[in-house]
Amino acid sequence: MHTVSRSYFTTLAQALIRAGAGIDPHDPILAESGRHIRLVKVYEWLEEVVRRTGDADIGLRVLAHAHPAMLGQLGYAVMSCATLGDALQRLVCFHPLTTNGSILRLEQNPGEVRLIGFEVGPPAPRVFIDAGAAMTLGLLQWLTPGHTVTPLEVELAYPEPADTRVLRSLFGERLVFGRPYNSLRLPEEVCRLALPTASPELDRLHGEYAAARLEERIEGSTTSRVRRALTEQLTMGQPTALESLSAHLRLSRRSLQNALERDGVSFTALLDEARLTQAHSLLRDSVRSVKYIGASLGFRDPSSFHKACLRWFGMPPGEYRKLRG
Secondary structure (H helix, E strand, O other): OOEEEHHHHHHHHHHHHHOOOOOOOOOHHHHOOOOEEEHHHHHHHHHHHHHHHOOOOHHHHHHHHOOHHHHOHHHHHHHOOOEHHHHHHHHHHOHHHOEOOEEEEEEEEOOEEEEEEEEOOOOOOHHHHHHHHHHHHHHHHHHOOOOOOOOOEEEOOOOOOOOOHHHHHHHOOOEEOOOOOEEEEEEHHHHHOEOOOOOHHHHHHHHHHHHHHHHHHHHOOHHHHHHHHHHHHHHHOOOOOHHHHHHHOOOOHHHHHHHHHHHOOOHHHHHHHHHHHHHHHHHHHOOOOHHHHHHHOOOOOHHHHHHHHHHHHOOOHHHHHHOOO
16 A cells, blocks of 8 residues: 655645645545555545646645655654755655655766656656655755755656746756656755754764664565565566565465555565666666566566566666666
8 A cells, every 4th residue: 555654744735735725624634643644545635636726836836835844753864964965865765754655766977966756656646746846855955044956957757737837937947747757856066065954963863763663664564575575586686476485585475465465565566666676777777788687677578578668667678778868
């Protein structure tokens, strides 16, 4: 089951209220209990906000209201970091505390860093993507008062809207639409910016606390064990069939399936997620042939890998490889 943390959703809802969304404070979704909310419900709720307001850009208007509180427990761990680069690393490392509906990566290239997010849950509507990008940029600006953090480029997973004026006023002119992921490209020098909220003592404490919560949330779960095992098996070119994984984890096939069902996920979805992340890394960072990469990920023929890349990235593997340029 793909979810988003209660703290992130609450902060998002409050930011939308301040942005003039006219949200009913007694809306049932705002009164739900529990630490996490199903992503599907959040998506439906946000699309209703857009319909009610008639404002397609409402998600972007939360930038001015971004705050570390949206990260819940992770917010303190981010604030106490020494530099913005450290904060970005921690944001990626502990991203599962915020949501399990996406994968977040930080890529370092000459002269720039790239925060990139892949959806692994249900397709996100534009309003959710906009809000996520706006709140991320707003968070970076909140952490570095006195500095202007301006993206070199912003990539968005939805088609280009008819009116992009608000988008360009927030993110600049370098916008790319219809990408297989969402990303913020930032100048490398912003990673060296010191945070005024930095504290070596609190940094250690908050980091340890976030790590403990992460372990409590996913590290000890069967889902997490399967994720780690799949990554290891794919990296080593070992079999990734359900029977092989269950033997590797010393569980019966039925016990493994039942445990994953209790976690609300399927083995097929986890294998697909692991293959996606491995394909992204190998296509962008290795010189191995597309045929070799497909075979190493367990695809029996090039056409199967081709179809998988179309589903993951919206384009063939060779074309996706060219994006690294």
